[in-house]
Amino acid sequence: MKHIISPLDLSVAELSDVLELAQEIIKEPKKYSNVCNGKKLATLFYEPSTRTRLSFEAAMLNLGGSVLGFSSADSSSAAKGESVADTIRVISSYADICAMRHPKEGAPYVAAEYSTIPVINAGDGGHNHPTQTLTDLLTIKTLKGRLEHLTIGFCGDLKFGRTVHSLINAMVRYPNVKFVLISPLELRIPEYLREEVLIENKIPYKEVQKLEEVLPELDLLYMTRVQKERFFNEEDYIRLKDSYILDMKKMAYAKQDMLVLHPLPRVNEISTEVDNDPRAVYFKQAEFGVYVRMALIMMLLEVHTTC
Amino acid sequence: MKHIISPLDLSVAELSDVLELAQEIIKEPKKYSNVCNGKKLATLFYEPSTRTRLSFEAAMLNLGGSVLGFSSADSSSAAKGESVADTIRVISSYADICAMRHPKEGAPYVAAEYSTIPVINAGDGGHNHPTQTLTDLLTIKTLKGRLEHLTIGFCGDLKFGRTVHSLINAMVRYPNVKFVLISPLELRIPEYLREEVLIENKIPYKEVQKLEEVLPELDLLYMTRVQKERFFNEEDYIRLKDSYILDMKKMAYAKQDMLVLHPLPRVNEISTEVDNDPRAVYFKQAEFGVYVRMALIMMLLEVHTTC
Amino acid sequence: MKHIISPLDLSVAELSDVLELAQEIIKEPKKYSNVCNGKKLATLFYEPSTRTRLSFEAAMLNLGGSVLGFSSADSSSAAKGESVADTIRVISSYADICAMRHPKEGAPYVAAEYSTIPVINAGDGGHNHPTQTLTDLLTIKTLKGRLEHLTIGFCGDLKFGRTVHSLINAMVRYPNVKFVLISPLELRIPEYLREEVLIENKIPYKEVQKLEEVLPELDLLYMTRVQKERFFNEEDYIRLKDSYILDMKKMAYAKQDMLVLHPLPRVNEISTEVDNDPRAVYFKQAEFGVYVRMALIMMLLEVHTTC
Structure with missing residues (x-):
């Protein structure tokens, strides 16, 4: 059993x-x-x-x-x-x-x-939360047609977001996958994930603070929420918060076939104007x-x- | 859809x-x-x-x-x-x-x-609460055999009772329906319902404060609860509260085929002695x-x- | 009906x-x-x-x-x-x-x-709680093969445990059933049960305070929890509490075919080491x-x- x-x-x-x-x-x-x-x-x-x-x-x-x-x-x-x-x-x-x-x-x-x-x-x-990871994988496999040869962006709270950690762990098993990790400094992925999973397996990755600058490279963008309470100081929060909100202005920089995923519930990290863009697949993901x-x-x- | x-x-x-x-x-x-x-x-x-x-x-x-x-x-x-x-x-x-x-x-x-x-x-x-209204209509149509040519009494809190407002709105669409609205002054039906629905559509209606005096006219009596807190003063409450409690003494004044409806839950506005009267159809209504x-x-x- | x-x-x-x-x-x-x-x-x-x-x-x-x-x-x-x-x-x-x-x-x-x-x-x-009693009876009948000719021990809080009272009431209807009632003095079975059920029906029973001394006689042991709050004084609680916890050391004194029942949930009155003993049938009982x-x-x- x-x-x-x-x-x-x-x-x-x-x-x-x-x-x-x-x-x-x-x-x-x-x-x-x-x-x-x-x-x-x-x-x-x-x-x-x-x-x-x-x-x-x-x-x-x-x-x-x-x-x-x-x-x-x-x-x-x-x-x-x-x-x-x-x-x-x-x-x-x-x-x-x-x-x-x-x-x-x-x-x-x-x-x-x-x-x-x-x-x-x-x-x-x-x-x-393994069935969330399976959901993410099925979404990617079905809508992208493959689980390999992908550049995947993760955006938001990468420190506490278990769906992010699980999906990274699952994706490193497929060939030629690159990660772009977009988060405030204080919400970067945990040390063990960087050291023992990414570096150890020689997986290409980079860590950045702003979504705008990396959007054009991505095949997939996995969004998660950034809670204000997670920031160390108000100043950083004000300076950075808009970087973690996906709107149509930002979507303009993305590839025509980049998919946007989100484990839901979404609060305001994806503007509702994005919902009608065919690249927004988070409701299909729930299905x-x-x-x-x-x-x-x-x-x-x-x-x-x-x- | x-x-x-x-x-x-x-x-x-x-x-x-x-x-x-x-x-x-x-x-x-x-x-x-x-x-x-x-x-x-x-x-x-x-x-x-x-x-x-x-x-x-x-x-x-x-x-x-x-x-x-x-x-x-x-x-x-x-x-x-x-x-x-x-x-x-x-x-x-x-x-x-x-x-x-x-x-x-x-x-x-x-x-x-x-x-x-x-x-x-x-x-x-x-x-x-549209399915409550559909329930009320099915009860009336099945047990009275018709939705028209009816004199319908509504008794209790007619100001806040949404089931009352909905049923009035639904019934004015049928020919020859008259309403008898029985409530304390402070709990009369809202202005818009009186002006825009009843008067505008020339629907016959009257507003009274005591159930006893109008019972003999009714084909249907729709009871609702009056909460003590809704009264403006204690004096009015004490003077009027018994008027909004249906018991067998009052039922004696009603027609032999008058139906008593209630959206339930009932608290004490219908005395339990009424439950066995064949005119009391509120449990059938739930069915x-x-x-x-x-x-x-x-x-x-x-x-x-x-x- | x-x-x-x-x-x-x-x-x-x-x-x-x-x-x-x-x-x-x-x-x-x-x-x-x-x-x-x-x-x-x-x-x-x-x-x-x-x-x-x-x-x-x-x-x-x-x-x-x-x-x-x-x-x-x-x-x-x-x-x-x-x-x-x-x-x-x-x-x-x-x-x-x-x-x-x-x-x-x-x-x-x-x-x-x-x-x-x-x-x-x-x-x-x-x-x-009649279906608990039916459950107990089915467990006994199926696993012991009979409901008569049994010496049944009840252990723990016999004063407030309704499952105990119900099962005693049910079992006195079968021939040659004896009860061994094991509890602190303050948690003995209620007076009415002793007088009107056991004595009145001439059912053999005894009341003891310690599980150890009676274990060898029992065909069945029905365990229940003793809450600390039920004791009159701390001293008694400390002196007696271990008597109401069933562990493998005590199980050694029991017959090879004695069954241990418990209505569940169990807290600590049965040590988990007992779970693997074939005589422990409380999970089968739930089934x-x-x-x-x-x-x-x-x-x-x-x-x-x-x-």
Whole structure:
């Protein structure tokens, strides 16, 4: 039995299988509408996350399965002091697969140790969120046609943004990928990622502070939010904040086929005027999130179409 | 694609179609038990409302569809500052139709602008609640046999009661309808409703303060709650409060076929002794609410019985 | 129509039918996977209880039915002052059967009076929790092979533990059952249970303070938690607390086929080292809870397998 706790729990080959299955589903969703009949997904959200939870639920319902669970810790047994290990052993009797979001890093890992059903990490603190990474990869693969030979810009809070760290970790496994890391100095990617992942693997990258100057080089731009509180001083914030807001003026510098991704929710880091630009694919990305979760559930439950 | 944001979004003809379909469903519910197979309803309740939410969910489940969503804003992305426009664009990838309740007037209207799936307003602040109005109309049409030639009493808080305003707006479209508006002076219907709807359309109406004196005239009595806090002074409250409580003593003055409706929840404005009177139809009304929502979902999704 | 409000609402014969049906389901669960197609369970949880709620939901989904409801009172009409009687009359239009948990003792009893669908009490205050008792009985019957000729130890807080009271009440109906009641003096079983149930029915029992001394006699050990706050003084707590924690050292004194049950959640009253002992069946017990609820729902809805 397999669990998905980190985005790297899938080898490049397994990942390729999941993405291909997702692309098959996109082509003929009806073919998959009953493959999980009689199967149940438990959504164990110790921390609310509507988007992720509903994406999992839509995925399971699309496959003909059903869903049970909780959407915040108040209404869970955690409030009564039960350990994650005990909860998952009980949930294993109730469902066939589970998606767990937990504020504590590592909680889904503990769950997987005691679970008799596949566990999917749906986000553990600032740590991992593998299905977001799968979503990003499916979006890139489907809309760019490839996962290699890409120059990818990451913009915003690169220090705390787990979706950024995960996607970098996932993309370094493909040939000829370059990174352009755009952030204020205090929000640069963490040391371990620079040293142990980029430098160690001899991945070309550069770090800059302003989006404008690098936009023309990018095949992809992955936007994230910069919260004011993250800046060390007001002065820097005022000087830099506009650099991290994508608008049509900036989009003019970008390639005609550069894609804009965002894990959502977006606050104001992408101006709404960009939404209608065909290069803005963040809402399509949310849609891909459902398809990739369908493929992942099928893989973990080892179900297949009969036709 | 159609959305239902205001009760008046349906023409009299469309409304008639929905009510007729609902009546067909009442006769043979089994015939409709699979028409929405594979379809998903998203219930987006930014404000809790168990009755309305469960009524929508029961409706979709009765049609063979499935349901996902949230029941309060805490567990939604709204807490992270996402706009309704962004949320609905994502939800459009997750579901085939959605019912939205929101504390802010107009929010479902904004959602409808950006949505690629039909949006049903399930209540926006004190503004609209179209499926309650459809429920009321189906109850009247089914149990009275007609929507015209009726003298309708509205009793209670007519100033803030959106169900009252909506039903008045809907009923003025039928011939020979008269209104008897029973409320304390400070809780009379709003000016615009009196001037622009009743007087402008030359609809016969009168406004009175005491229920007792008009009961014998009514074909229908629509009860709503009067909250003590709404009165300007304690003295008025003490003098009038019993006028807005329906009991069997008052029911003795009513016609033998007068119907009592109430949008529920009821607190103490209808004495429980009235519940067993055959004229008390407020619990049947809740049941009709499921059928009319089934019809509405079918209409918006353009699904039909095959037989 | 039948409701299940107290564990004693089922006669010994009816109980035997439910347990036998549950055992049939365990053998061939697939045979029952569509018996509730088109049926809806409402889970009305005025007080959160993830485990119980999800167990009911899993049961209904396993039978091919669907589920709607709420998981805490905040998101219910109770907040608007609606009575349980009114709520259940409305819910009767939405669902075919309901499971209700309520902080007030007797609330499910009131609901049953007004309901037109079967009501299952899913816990009312410290009062009743009949499906936990059914779960315990199914576990004992299936894993011990019998409900009679048993020496059953209850350990922990026997004063406030409703699962203990219910199971004692249920077990005294079977021949040759003996009880060993292990608790601090201040947490002994209530007077009425000792006088009116045990003594009146001439049931052999003894009351002791230390688990160690009686372990070798037991066929079953039903563990519950002892909260520090329940002790009258700190001194007693320190002297006794270890007596109420089951670990492998104590398990060495127990028979080779003694079963350990626990209603869960467990905090620290059973050391996790005991989990791997084959005599520890508390996680299996949670699994049996789903099967017995499936059987109960089938019985109350009067549905049967066609084959």
